[in-house]
Amino acid sequence: xxxxxxxxxxxxxxxxxxxxxxxxxxxxxxxxxxxxxxxxxxxxxxxxxxxxxxxxxxxxxxxxxxxxxxxxxxxxxxxxxxxxxxxxxxxxxxxxxxxxxxxxxxxxxxxxxxxxxxxxxxxxxxxxxxxxxxxxxxxxxxxxxxxxxxxxxxxxxxxxxxxxxxxxxxxxxxxxxxxxxxxxxxxxxxxxxxxxxxxxxxxxxxxxxxxxxxxxxxxxxxxxxxxxxxxxxxxxxxxxxxxxxxxxxxxxxxxxxxxxxxxxxxxxxxxxxxxxxxxxxxxxxxxxxxxxxxxxxxxxxxxxxxxxxxxxxxxxxxxxxxxxxxxxxxxxxxxxxxxxxxxxxxxxxxxxx
Amino acid sequence: xxxxxxxxxxxxxxxxxxxxxxxxxxxxxxxxxxxxxxxxxxxxxxxxxxxxxxxxxxxxxxxxxxxxxxxxxxxxxxxxxxxxxxxxxxxxxxxxxxxxxxxxxxxxxxxxxxxxxxxxxxxxxxxxxxxxxxxxxxxxxxxxxxxxxxxxxxxxxxxxxxxxxxxxxxxxxxxxxxxxxxxxxxxxxxxxxxxxxxxxxxxxxxxxxxxxxxxxxxxxxxxxxxxxxxxxxxxxxxxxxxxxxxxxxxxxx
Numbered sequence: 001x002x003x004x005x006x007x008x009x010x011x012x013x014x015x016x017x018x019x020x021x022x023x024x025x026x027x028x029x030x031x032x033x034x035x036x037x038x039x040x041x042x043x044x045x046x047x048x049x050x051x052x053x054x055x056x057x058x059x060x061x062x063x064x065x066x067x068x069x070x071x072x073x074x075x076x077x078x079x080x081x082x083x084x085x086x087x088x089x090x091x092x093x094x095x096x097x098x099x100x101x102x103x104x105x106x107x108x109x110x111x112x113x114x115x116x117x118x119x120x121x122x123x124x125x126x127x128x129x130x131x132x133x134x135x136x137x138x139x140x141x142x143x144x145x146x147x148x149x150x151x152x153x154x155x156x157x158x159x160x161x162x163x164x165x166x167x168x169x170x171x172x173x174x175x176x177x178x179x180x181x182x183x184x185x186x187x188x189x190x191x192x193x194x195x196x197x198x199x200x201x202x203x204x205x206x207x208x209x210x211x212x213x214x215x216x217x218x219x220x221x222x223x224x225x226x227x228x229x230x231x232x233x234x235x236x237x238x239x240x241x242x243x244x245x246x247x248x249x250x251x252x253x254x255x256x257x258x259x260x261x262x263x264x265x266x267x268x269x270x271x272x273x274x275x276x277x278x279x280x281x282x283x284x285x286x287x288x289x290x291x292x293x294x295x296x297x298x299x300x301x302x303x304x305x306x307x308x309x310x311x312x313x314x315x316x317x318x319x320x321x322x323x324x325x326x327x328x329x330x331x332x333x334x335x336x337x338x339x340x341x342x343x344x345x346x347x348x349x350x351x352x353x
Numbered sequence: 354x355x356x357x358x359x360x361x362x363x364x365x366x367x368x369x370x371x372x373x374x375x376x377x378x379x380x381x382x383x384x385x386x387x388x389x390x391x392x393x394x395x396x397x398x399x400x401x402x403x404x405x406x407x408x409x410x411x412x413x414x415x416x417x418x419x420x421x422x423x424x425x426x427x428x429x430x431x432x433x434x435x436x437x438x439x440x441x442x443x444x445x446x447x448x449x450x451x452x453x454x455x456x457x458x459x460x461x462x463x464x465x466x467x468x469x470x471x472x473x474x475x476x477x478x479x480x481x482x483x484x485x486x487x488x489x490x491x492x493x494x495x496x497x498x499x500x501x502x503x504x505x506x507x508x509x510x511x512x513x514x515x516x517x518x519x520x521x522x523x524x525x526x527x528x529x530x531x532x533x534x535x536x537x538x539x540x541x542x543x544x545x546x547x548x549x550x551x552x553x554x555x556x557x558x559x560x561x562x563x564x565x566x567x568x569x570x571x572x573x574x575x576x577x578x579x580x581x582x583x584x585x586x587x588x589x590x591x592x593x594x595x596x597x598x599x600x601x602x603x604x605x606x
């Protein structure tokens with residue numbers, strides 16, 4: 001299929017439908033409104049269900065109900081709306097229901113603003129809801145990846161019986177780029193646990209309550225074991241010109257686009273700079289950071305938040321290399337020139353601010 | 354010998370955890386009897402809520418989902434929308450449905466969501482040990498209204514059936530009681546009608562069942578049943594508040 005020019009939000013929605021998503025529950029919030037708009041238009045054409053819920057809280061619980069029936073289901077929102085979904089996300093993780101949750105991040109805290117930000121990093125990868133659980137978190141960096149990773153998200157969710165979050169931002173959602181969908185087929189997984197009516201079998205129960213500590217600890221340990229398997233097998237990242245680099249930029253999503261341009265600018269000036277871009281934020285790609293952090297390299301984290309992503313980079317580098325930090329906040333997007341200035345200062349032996 | 358009384362197939366053969374005197378067991382049985390009578394057990398998905406009836410998923414012998422506090426109507430919506438030919442019901446208490454879950458129940462009713470809601474109103478939070486509920490009567494003493502509920506401090510108890518009956522999406526709304534055998538039989542008929550409304554795809558159906566909490570009310574089981582008759586029914590009159598198939602306004606005696 002030929003490339004088409006689409007907004008990131010629309011490409012994501014189209015990929016979801018192609019991946020077999022047959023139910024969408026959402027609530028309006030900027031800057032993700034193209035997703036429910038696209039789903040409202042096109043999901044019913046595929047025999048799917050589109051429903052505008054009365055709140056984010058209701059929407060995520062509708063996702064719980066539909067996911068429990070074994071249907072591929074998605075919701076999308078932006079930062080404040082994801083906070084409202086947090087309780088439901090915890091329940092979905094606890095009940096091990098596959099679904100896709102999209103966060104087209106805007107800036108906060110509070111009502112914040114509608115411009116792009118990466119301020120929900122901790123919320124996405126460290127929890128957000130209550131209790132011990134993990135989301136698989138995918139971070140697209142282009143409109144093509146908005147499509148490709150959304151398709152993967154549905155397969156991963158079914159494969160691992162786990163909610164998957166697409167962590168995008170307002171820039172990726174609103175920008176237009178050429179995108180190609182290809183002829184990818186969803187990986188179909190049997191769901192004998194789904195509540196579809198107990199016809200000729202024992203009843204299925206979707207439940208998150210377990211008030212016997214011994215029993216709940218077993219359940220927690222089983223979840224932890226699943227998360228460990230996911231961490232082993234699903235780490236994804238992309239490296240750009242890292243082999244000979246003495247300074248490695250680390251960034252994801254929109255910040256990684258800027259960082260890549262900064263690497264090109266620096267290379268033109270003969271500076272040996274590379275980029276590592278995590279695609280899975282959880283599981284965090286610890287392995288490539290460990291390999292790059294051989295004592296000879298420094299790192300520069302570029303993020304659009306107050307210093308969240310940088311913590312995981314420091315944990316992965318384990319002190320075997322200085323980790324510098326550059327950020328913009330409040331909906332401001334760093335420019336390649338700004339990042340180049342940081343690179344130049346670091347390589348000249350000066351301090352990054 | 355002819356067998357004249359048996360456990361409904363839709364009710365699991367397990368001991369229930371409910372307190373002595375509690376009417377949840379009776380109401381569970383009425384729901385199970387309705388599912389049996391309508392022969393829909395194998396295509397039913399129930400949604401348990403948070404509160405005393407949270408373990409309902411262990412007691413009904415059909416597929417079940419357990420929802421977050423107040424969110425059962427949203428969960429049921431998700432189920433019914435993707436499996437429209439199945440029978441979907443929620444079983445919720447008054448704290449769950451009328452307090453934290455008021456948004457979900459109002460919008461499910463307004464959408465005419467084709468589900469059946471069993472709303473058990475005993476005017477108190479039972480599971481958390483007797484706090485004021487949105488349905489607690491004025492003057493009623495609870496753990497959090499130790500001097501009795503006052504309109505000044507706590508506002509007024511909510512009549513959920515009357516409120517939901519104003520919505521166009523509601524197809525069947527009835528309030529019943531479980532304080533004596535005659536009313537229990539009446540409650541059973543109402544519950545069956547509420548499932549029938551769903552099978553006929555008429556929209557949202559809810560039966561509000563007045564119930565007891567002798568432990569947290571500080572009464573004997575018999576005193577509690579009498580209290581329903583003497584104090585709850587005067588504030589929460591029994592009757593059919595909405596029926597798109599006729600019979601509207603037919604109040605019980």
